[in-house]
Amino acid sequence: MRILVSLKIVPDLDLLQNKEWTIINNLPVETGYVKKVINTYDESALELALKMADHCKEKSLDIELIALTIGKPYAGLFLKRLLALGYHKTYLVNSNLDLQFNPDAVATIIASFAKLYGPLDLIVMGMQSSDGDNAKTALLVAEELAWPCITGVTGFNYQSSKQISVNNISDQGLVKQTVHAPCMLTIGNAPGSILRVPTLKEIKSAQAKEVNHLTPEELNCKAEDPVMQSSAEIQELEAIDNHREGKIIKEATVDEKARLIYNNYLKGWLNK
Amino acid sequence: MSLSKEQIVDNLVNMLSSSKVVTDPEVLKESSVDRYRRFEELHGVYTQPIPAAVVYVQNSSEVASVLKFARDNGINIVPRTGHTATEGGLETIVENSIVLDGSEMNQVIKIDSYNMQATCQCGTPLQVLEEQLREKGFTTGHSPQSKPLAQLGGLVATRSIGQFSTLYGGIEDMVVGLEAVFPNGEISRIKNVPRRAAGPDIRHVIIGNEGALCFITEVTVKIFKFMPENNILLGYTLDNMNTGFEILREIMVNGYKPSVARLYDREDGAYHFSHFANDKCVLILMAEGPQKVAEATAEAIEDIIKGYEECVKVDTPYIQNWFDNLNWDATDIAAERTEIIETKNMGNTTEISADWETINKIYEVCVERIRNEIPDMTMVGGHSSHSYINGTNLYFVHYYNVKDCEPEEEIVKYHYPIKKIIVEETIKAGGSMCHHHGVGKHRTQWIKEEYGSSFYILETLKKSFDPKGVMNRGTVFPG
Numbered sequence: 001m002r003i004l005v006s007l008k009i010v011p012d013l014d015l016l017q018n019k020e021w022t023i024i025n026n027l028p029v030e031t032g033y034v035k036k037v038i039n040t041y042d043e044s045a046l047e048l049a050l051k052m053a054d055h056c057k058e059k060s061l062d063i064e065l066i067a068l069t070i071g072k073p074y075a076g077l078f079l080k081r082l083l084a085l086g087y088h089k090t091y092l093v094n095s096n097l098d099l100q101f102n103p104d105a106v107a108t109i110i111a112s113f114a115k116l117y118g119p120l121d122l123i124v125m126g127m128q129s130s131d132g133d134n135a136k137t138a139l140l141v142a143e144e145l146a147w148p149c150i151t152g153v154t155g156f157n158y159q160s161s162k163q164i165s166v167n168n169i170s171d172q173g174l175v176k177q178t179v180h181a182p183c184m185l186t187i188g189n190a191p192g193s194i195l196r197v198p199t200l201k202e203i204k205s206a207q208a209k210e211v212n213h214l215t216p217e218e219l220n221c222k223a224e225d226p227v228m229q230s231s232a233e234i235q236e237l238e239a240i241d242n243h244r245e246g247k248i249i250k251e252a253t254v255d256e257k258a259r260l261i262y263n264n265y266l267k268g269w270l271n272k
Numbered sequence: 273m274s275l276s277k278e279q280i281v282d283n284l285v286n287m288l289s290s291s292k293v294v295t296d297p298e299v300l301k302e303s304s305v306d307r308y309r310r311f312e313e314l315h316g317v318y319t320q321p322i323p324a325a326v327v328y329v330q331n332s333s334e335v336a337s338v339l340k341f342a343r344d345n346g347i348n349i350v351p352r353t354g355h356t357a358t359e360g361g362l363e364t365i366v367e368n369s370i371v372l373d374g375s376e377m378n379q380v381i382k383i384d385s386y387n388m389q390a391t392c393q394c395g396t397p398l399q400v401l402e403e404q405l406r407e408k409g410f411t412t413g414h415s416p417q418s419k420p421l422a423q424l425g426g427l428v429a430t431r432s433i434g435q436f437s438t439l440y441g442g443i444e445d446m447v448v449g450l451e452a453v454f455p456n457g458e459i460s461r462i463k464n465v466p467r468r469a470a471g472p473d474i475r476h477v478i479i480g481n482e483g484a485l486c487f488i489t490e491v492t493v494k495i496f497k498f499m500p501e502n503n504i505l506l507g508y509t510l511d512n513m514n515t516g517f518e519i520l521r522e523i524m525v526n527g528y529k530p531s532v533a534r535l536y537d538r539e540d541g542a543y544h545f546s547h548f549a550n551d552k553c554v555l556i557l558m559a560e561g562p563q564k565v566a567e568a569t570a571e572a573i574e575d576i577i578k579g580y581e582e583c584v585k586v587d588t589p590y591i592q593n594w595f596d597n598l599n600w601d602a603t604d605i606a607a608e609r610t611e612i613i614e615t616k617n618m619g620n621t622t623e624i625s626a627d628w629e630t631i632n633k634i635y636e637v638c639v640e641r642i643r644n645e646i647p648d649m650t651m652v653g654g655h656s657s658h659s660y661i662n663g664t665n666l667y668f669v670h671y672y673n674v675k676d677c678e679p680e681e682e683i684v685k686y687h688y689p690i691k692k693i694i695v696e697e698t699i700k701a702g703g704s705m706c707h708h709h710g711v712g713k714h715r716t717q718w719i720k721e722e723y724g725s726s727f728y729i730l731e732t733l734k735k736s737f738d739p740k741g742v743m744n745r746g747t748v749f750p751g
Contacts, residue, residue: 017596030589033548033587033589033590033593035594036546074547074550077542077546192614194611196617197650197673199649199672200650200651252291253289254291255291
């Protein structure tokens with residue numbers, strides 16, 4: 001089974017101060033100097049794929065894990081880490097294109113990769129990224145490839161050489177199903193999916209493995225293609241008000257504090 | 273005859289009140305450890321004796337009553353405030369200990385902006401004091417990573433140090449006076465004066481005692497004008513640590529006082545600065561103070577660094593963003609807990625100091641040995657973050673994947689052997705095995721080697737102030 005995990009390297013937006021959320025001349029918020037991390041949902045996708053690989057290894061089943069990202073050269077450091085963790089091949093599509101708000105372009109590149117470097121049985125990626133936040137890319141890739149796409153996935157595993165068991169959260173709750181390959185999965189809030197850490201020994205063993213570098217052109221995606229042109233411009237930013245009111249309870253004893261909380265708050269709620 | 277747990281609790285309740293004596297089993301379990309055993313704790317495993325009670329004292333008289341009761345009945349006392357200790361100093365290694373918690377003694381008593389000093393109760397969170405000071409245009413100059421969580425009593429008890437120490441010094445340079453309670457119930461107050469030469473400086477009996485001699489109830493620290501608008505941040509990448517140590521030495525020896533002076537090795541640099549370090553060491557400096565001083569300091573540092581061709585300057589916003597996110601708060605601790613549980617990747621630190629001649633040798637031998645001798649390592653590296661005229665510190669950072677062992681075996685299999693390598697190599701080279709976390713309970717086996725012939729002085733303090741050995745047994749002094 002061949003699995004492609006598509007990931008995005010994003011700035012750790014938690015490190016941005018409020019004052020830095022500013023736009024000048026409709027340009028995006030400057031995040032070039034902010035530490036980069038693997039997008040959280042993509043990290044879950046990477047770890048769930050590794051868990052499936054662990055399962056396959058235990059059962060002596062063939063599995064090939066491939067990781068793909070589009071971005072700047074520093075993304076290569078993250079791909080080296082994935083090689084140390086057991087990913088068989090990694091690809092970095094070097095691009096200076098403005099793709100932040102252009103899921104069509106990203107989806108076109110990923111779909112082209114799937115066609116040129118396939119056949120693939122499964123493509124997995126996070127449901128959305130912290131900086132683009134459109135939650136469209138996976139659906140567009142699936143459409144381009146004419147594959148089914150399951151969203152809100154919290155876990156998946158090998159069922160047979162052409163079947164995968166999938167758990168996902170839908171409007172009806174948790175759904176467990178078996179799907180035929182090829183298919184597309186987008187990972188949501190998956191418990192137990194923080195990416196594992198490679199040991200120094202694993203890092204050393206992977207040193208000889210190279211990250212494969214590609215250009216969009218090599219994937220038949222030319223910069224001048226209309227789909228590659230970003231038409232989105234930031235017009236304004238508005239802070240979300242996360243303000244929550246708090247009160248300091250000044251009663252002297254724990255009993256008095258508890259009684260006040262019960263009388264003033266809990267009692268009313270419990271009676272509703 | 274020793275008292276039973278129930279008798280201890282009854283006595284405490286009679287002495288104080290039931291609301292101040294907590295015996296909730298969950299609280300007691302959590303109070304049997306500190307961050308040293310957090311891998312066990314995260315897995316719900318508690319291997320230390322569970323204390324009889326956690327007592328939340330409100331004033332020095334209550335502290336004195338509890339300490340006298342403990343001394344008269346041979347009950348072990350574990351003093352604490354913010355519960356952020358990292359070296360096992362808060363472990364209750366004796367059955368039916370009393371955890372004496374001063375976190376509710378949390379009032380800022382006085383900010384004296386004319387005499388430039390602030391007085392606080394022991395449970396005042398440093399962040400609370402710092403925020404009150406900053407509103408008035410002042411700062412303590414003390415900024416440990418634990419600032420949002422740590423409280424004044426614990427910071428003084430462990431000889432804490434902050435990120436701006438190269439200018440402001442460690443907590444020992446900031447404390448001008450204190451109040452502490454000894455196990456015989458004696459409440460001792462050391463007055464606040466600019467300097468004294470009336471015999472030995474007895475502040476240092478209390479600062480760094482880690483609860484093994486007394487309970488700190490009140491602290492007065494120096495305050496400084498807060499002028500962040502004058503801060504000048506400088507950052508560089510460079511090829512090796514030895515060059516970085518040479519630069520730090522040159523800056524210090526020539527009399528310049530940056531507040532921040534930090535040198536990261538490649539591994540630690542990759543962890544903090546993956547977006548620009550590019551497999552290099554990273555040097556970060558900050559000049560602060562009055563504008564003219566800050567500018568002159570920054571200019572002089574830049575002149576010094578120009579003499580080192582391998583240094584490449586980093587754009588300031590990279591360093592500013594790092595600087596804006598220095599400290600750990602409760603959210604970071606919660607995230608760390610989840611990560612450890614899911615990945616079994618466990619990280620710790622060990623901090624030492626040595627002179628300029630020795631520091632790089634200690635760095636190299638420790639990193640090499642840990643890489644070769646400890647299994648399942650995922651990262652070993654470190655940084656220097658506090659420099660002095662005669663040397664600097666090293667903050668070793670070590671991460672490993674806990675494999676094939678029970679939670680309670682993690683310390684024995686990984687953490688302790690790593691610490692052993694660092695401590696033994698440091699002492700062998702003439703350095704100090706503890707720079708700013710304190711001895712706790714897991715470096716006491718080397719305390720005599722650390723002190724050499726001066727251990728006599730340390731030992732005599734314990735015999736004099738705590739002859740019955742009821743103060744935090746096994747901390748600083750072997751149990």
